[in-house]
Amino acid sequence: MIYLDSAATSMLKPREVGEAVVRAMRTMASPGRGGHAPAMLAAETAYRCREELAGFFNAPGSENVVFTMNATHGLNIALATLVERGDRVVISGYEHNAVTRPLHMLGARVDVAAAPLFDSGATLEEFRKRLPGAKCCVCTHVSNVFGAVMPVYEIAALCAEQGVPFVLDASQSAGVLGVDMERLGAEFVAMPGHKGLLGPQGTGVLLCRGAVKPIMAGGTGSDSRSQSMPETLPDALEAGTHNIPGIAGMLAGLRWIKRRGLGAIERHERRLKDVLAGRLEGTPGLEVFSSAEPSAQAGVLSVRSACIGSEELAEALAERGVAVRAGLHCAPLAHMSAGTIEEGTVRLSLSPFNTEREAASAAEILKKLVMER
Amino acid sequence: MNIIMCRSLTYAQRASSALERAGITAMVARAPQELTNRGCGYCVKVSPRRFTDALAVLRRAGVPHGRLFREEPGGRYVEVAG
Numbered sequence: 001m002i003y004l005d006s007a008a009t010s011m012l013k014p015r016e017v018g019e020a021v022v023r024a025m026r027t028m029a030s031p032g033r034g035g036h037a038p039a040m041l042a043a044e045t046a047y048r049c050r051e052e053l054a055g056f057f058n059a060p061g062s063e064n065v066v067f068t069m070n071a072t073h074g075l076n077i078a079l080a081t082l083v084e085r086g087d088r089v090v091i092s093g094y095e096h097n098a099v100t101r102p103l104h105m106l107g108a109r110v111d112v113a114a115a116p117l118f119d120s121g122a123t124l125e126e127f128r129k130r131l132p133g134a135k136c137c138v139c140t141h142v143s144n145v146f147g148a149v150m151p152v153y154e155i156a157a158l159c160a161e162q163g164v165p166f167v168l169d170a171s172q173s174a175g176v177l178g179v180d181m182e183r184l185g186a187e188f189v190a191m192p193g194h195k196g197l198l199g200p201q202g203t204g205v206l207l208c209r210g211a212v213k214p215i216m217a218g219g220t221g222s223d224s225r226s227q228s229m230p231e232t233l234p235d236a237l238e239a240g241t242h243n244i245p246g247i248a249g250m251l252a253g254l255r256w257i258k259r260r261g262l263g264a265i266e267r268h269e270r271r272l273k274d275v276l277a278g279r280l281e282g283t284p285g286l287e288v289f290s291s292a293e294p295s296a297q298a299g300v301l302s303v304r305s306a307c308i309g310s311e312e313l314a315e316a317l318a319e320r321g322v323a324v325r326a327g328l329h330c331a332p333l334a335h336m337s338a339g340t341i342e343e344g345t346v347r348l349s350l351s352p353f354n355t356e357r358e359a360a361s362a363a364e365i366l367k368k369l370v371m372e373r
Numbered sequence: 374m375n376i377i378m379c380r381s382l383t384y385a386q387r388a389s390s391a392l393e394r395a396g397i398t399a400m401v402a403r404a405p406q407e408l409t410n411r412g413c414g415y416c417v418k419v420s421p422r423r424f425t426d427a428l429a430v431l432r433r434a435g436v437p438h439g440r441l442f443r444e445e446p447g448g449r450y451v452e453v454a455g
Contacts, residue, residue, distance in 0.1 A: 032382040032413075035403035043401070047386040062390075063383045222381045224412025232380045 002322045002358045007144050007172060007300050007329075007349030009194050009201055014256040017249045021200055024248035030241050032221025042244045049251040050234070056254060057189065058180045059207045066206040066234045067247060071171040072098040074190030074206030077237055078167045079138070081213040082187065083108050087135035090127060090164070092150055093337035094143040097330045099169060108135075117143075117338045118291040120151040127155050136165045136187070141179065142172035145334045145347060146289050147273065147300030149177070156184040171195060174205075175257050176266055176298060181207050196265075198257065198352075199250030202243055212236055260352060269299025269350045272359040276301050276348055279363035286370045289338065289345065299350035302340070303366070307373040310344040316369050317346070322362045324348050374418040376450065377427070378404060378439030385415035391434040397423045408442060408450055428455050 003011050024045065029036070031043035050062040059065055068074040075098050083089055085107035091099060093114040103110050111134065113126035131137060137159050141152050152168055159166040165187040170179045175196025181189050186209070193203025214229045218239030223230045230236055257265065277290035285306040291297040305313055314326030327344040328335050335341040348362065379385035385401045392399035397419060404414035419427045421443065431438055442450040 032415075040401070043382055043386065047383065047390070050383065051390065062387055063381075220381075221413050222411075222415070226411060230381065232384070234383055235381045 002354075002362045004348040004350065004354065004358075004362055005323045005325050006195065006351035006354075007347060008325055009192075010196065010198055010351045010353075012351050012353035013198050013200075013249075014253060016252040016256060017198060017200065020252035021245045021249040024245040028244050028248070030221075030244065032235075033241070042242070045244065045248050045251065046242060049247050049254070052251065052254055052258075053205055053207075056258065057174070057207055058182045059189075060182070060209065063233045064208050066208055066237045067242060068190070068204035068206050068237075069202055069243075070194070070204040071169065071190045071192040072204075074188070074204055075099055075138075075167070075169060076102045077206055077212065077215055078188035078190060078208075079103060079106060079108075079136075080215050081211070082136040082165055082167070084135075088133065090130045090134045090137045091333075092123065092127075092139045092155075094146070094148060094150065094334040095138065095140055095331070096144055096169065096171065096334075097332070098171070099138050099140070100333055103138075112333070114337055117146055117289065118148050118293065118296045120154075120296065124151055124154050124158070127158055131158055131162045131164050134162070134164050136167060138167040138169065140169040140171065141177065142298045142300065143331070143334055144172050144300065145329045145331050145340075145345065146302050146338060147172070147297045147349075148291070149173075149296055149298055153184060156186060160185050172298060172300065175253070176262070176269060178262060181209075193246065193250040193253070196257075197250055198253030200246045203246040203250045205250075206237065208233055208237070214239065216240070265352045266298070268352055269354075270294060270297070272350045272354055272356060273297060273299045273301050275356055275359040276350075276363050279360060280367060283367050283370055285373070286367070301348045302345035303348070304340055304343060304345045305370050305373070308370060310346050313346050313366070313369060317362075317366060320365050320369075322365055324362075374400075374444050375421050375424045375427075375453070376405070376408065376442040376444065377417045377419065377431070378408060378441070379415050379417060380437065380439065382415045384437065385417050388417045388431055388436045388438060391436050392417065392419065392427055392430055395426075395430040397427050397430060399427065405450060408440070 028042035029038035174191035193199035
């Protein structure tokens with residue numbers, strides 16, 4: 001099988017990730033729940049993971065690294081902390097439901113900085129107009145549908161000028177592009193552990209700067225007499241038993257990324273995206289959403305056929321051994337912004353483990369399917 | 374051993390990590406029950422000989438800590454000043 005669905009979850013993982021998960025299940029208990037060796041080994045693993053994540057993403061400290069179930073969980077915490085009913089929140093036109101649904105649930109007034117796909121200049125201008133007086137700003141680093149890289153450092157600088165807290169959704173960029181919390185001055189950075197960080201499903205990270213509002217309460221292994229959640233990070237946001245096998249796997253994934261090098265991963269995925277786009281562009285009846293500007297797009301490519309529906313095309317690809325994702329990708333706003341809301345698109349997303357040969361084969365299979373219609 | 378009380382397990386680990394980096398042996402442990410009136414807690418244990426150095430390291434590293442104790446023979450704890 002050619003797995004091109006890493007924007008959903010990076011199924012292809014380094015061998016060390018699986019080994020770390022199994023080792024944790026066999027030897028580790030729960031951090032903060034005892035002073036015995038298996039509990040302390042779990043605590044040591046969790047702390048190493050926090051410390052290495054803080055260093056990798058330039059977060060203020062290890063205590064500012066909160067383990068979550070996924071990026072959605074982290075975004076819910078960030079938005080519950082910053083947003084109240086009626087607050088105006090500025091977002092990009094390429095946000096996932098992980099941002100828009102919590103905002104809807106909180107009763108926020110959502111102000112979309114809508115701009116054409118791959119147009120950083122227009123995006124910045126829209127944010128510049130809308131930020132004054134906003135309660136907070138949320139932006140994805142990379143569109144999960146189109147791979148469009150948003151000018152997040154420039155948007156964050158505009159937020160700083162206006163005193164508007166900035167939240168970064170790093171779901172598609174963590175482990176692929178440089179994410180620097182201090183340089184961004186972000187209040188929160190949310191990311192999954194199971195995509196670019198190459199950890200197991202059910203893992204995520206929320207980098208927090210300061211005060212937080214817990215959305216869950218329970219045991220933390222600290223201040224147990226109190227019926228209020230501890231105010232100290234990370235305990236304030238980590239009620240209940242940690243996913244230690246997941247954290248151990250995520251740490252192994254992060255270490256693999258550090259060895260391979262972020263730049264090498266970014267170049268590899270962009271090169272394969274170019275292979276896909278290069279072979280698909282010009283196919284009659286196929287629209288390819290690719291940017292000619294290399295830095296404008298990460299390793300995610302969407303296509304739309306005039307003659308086969310997205311779901312049908314993805315199904316035909318799956319029958320031929322190519323795993324992709326079709327439809328709206330939980331991001332209807334992104335599809336509205338790009339004018340693809342009716343049919344959706346077929347998304348091909350890459351990982352460090354895909355090869356040029358796989359990209360070329362997948363492109364040829366897709367091309368043939370479209371041309372046969 | 375002398376005991377440095379910490380806000381949470383993560384802060385105890387951060388303290389221990391800073392101390393180890395400075396060449397001071399430090400052990401993260403559950404706080405003795407009589408020293409915490411808030412339920413479960415964690416502390417860092419260091420040798421009395423390195424206690425003053427340890428506190429200086431934590432100050433320099435910006436790692437906050439709680440109350441400080443000296444363990445007496447017989448398992449009694451006496452609070453000490455920083």
